[in-house]
Amino acid sequence: MxxxxxxxxxxxxxxxxxxxxxxxxxxxxxxxxxxxxxxxxxxxxxxxxxxxxxxxxxxxxxxxxxxxxxxxxxxxxxxxxxxxxxxxxxxxxxxxxxxxxxxxxxxxxxxxxxxxxxxxxxxxxxxxxxxxxxxxxxxxxxxxxxxxxxxxxxxxxxxxxxxxTEHARNMGLAMETRAVIEQAKGVLMAQRGVDAEKAFDILREASQRYNRKLRDIAVGIVAATSSGRSSR
Missing domain, CATH: 3.30.450.40 (GAF domain)
Structure with a gap:
């Protein structure tokens, strides 16, 4: 032994x-x-x-x-x-x-x-x-x-x-999600002249209406804005 x-x-x-x-x-x-x-x-x-x-x-x-x-x-x-x-x-x-x-x-x-x-x-x-x-x-x-x-x-x-490892990965995804949502809020605030709270409400309502994740809606808004800028 x-x-x-x-x-x-x-x-x-x-x-x-x-x-x-x-x-x-x-x-x-x-x-x-x-x-x-x-x-x-x-x-x-x-x-x-x-x-x-x-x-x-x-x-x-x-x-x-x-x-x-x-x-x-x-x-x-x-x-x-x-x-x-x-x-x-x-x-x-x-x-x-x-x-x-x-x-x-x-x-x-x-x-x-x-x-x-x-x-x-x-x-x-x-x-x-x-x-x-x-x-x-x-x-x-x-x-x-x-x-x-x-x-x-x-x-x-x-x-x-x-x-x-899983916790670290989830934290990274959460941070990325928060960043892109903040970017999308900034786009909406600039385009529609609304405050941050209203911009978030617009994102949330779109998420519910189209049955898509809030992050996906935000990514779409940011991508569309970036595409519009690059085409000019």
Whole structure:
């Protein structure tokens, strides 16, 4: 476990994409969780699951068999926030259609551990083996929880960065919108001899009359004025 904690603590989050970070974490999981032969991270957004990163094709194939059905241990672990372990796919009864197919691709046991911090995105760490009871030990479960915590931190960090980026973009658009509306008000004030409040009322009424955004009306007025000037 000390080696696992050391490797996880060295994962750099700053200035890296989420896919790159999670790819490194799945590699750590594959070599550090006892019994793991192939690992993946399932994320669920808008109730749709996808594999955000994986190490080994076995995990990706097993994940996608679940996405096709909309249920399975990795999806159910992510949505319900519970650890789901399958010791032997050949005798498992909870997901009969899924386990029958996944045995065909060589999976015999799996462990899905939910991300402990879940917000707009929920998910789970999945580990797979071609041997039965590969994850029956407490050591496997403790190691999987440690990796799931690292995944959760990375996802929360990425979501926070996305919110900051989106906020900055919205602020920029708001400033651009305000600027063009002010320009359009100035045009109307000059053309019609009205004050700023009346000019805004003209814009608002036009927006409602033509069922167009106020910004689009303003852009049209400013563009028409600029076109008229350039044609002279």
């Amino acid at each position: 000390e080696a696992l904690w050391r490797d996880l603590s060295r994962v750099v989050l700053a200035d890296r994409g989420l896919a790159e970070v999670l790819g490194e974490v799945t590699d750590i999981a594959a070599r550090s969780i006892p019994g793991a032969e192939s690992t993946s991270i399932t994320l669920v957004r808008d109730d749709r699951g996808f594999t955000a990163a994986h190490t080994g094709e076995l995990a990706l194939t097993a994940d996608e068999l679940q996405y096709e059905r909309g249920y399975g241990p990795c999806l159910d672990a992510a949505r319900a926030g519970v650890v789901l372990r399958i010791d032997d796919m050949t005798t498992e009864q909870r997901w009969p259609d899924y386990v029958r197919r996944v045995v065909e691709v060589g999976v015999r046991s799996s462990l899905s551990t939910p991300l402990p911090y879940q917000g707009s995105t929920v998910g789970a760490l999945n580990v797979y083996s071609t041997h039965p009871e590969a994850f029956a030990s407490e050591e496997s479960r403790v190691a999987a929880r440690a990796v799931a915590e690292a995944v959760a931190v990375a996802v929360v960090n990425a979501d926070a960065q996305d919110r900051v």
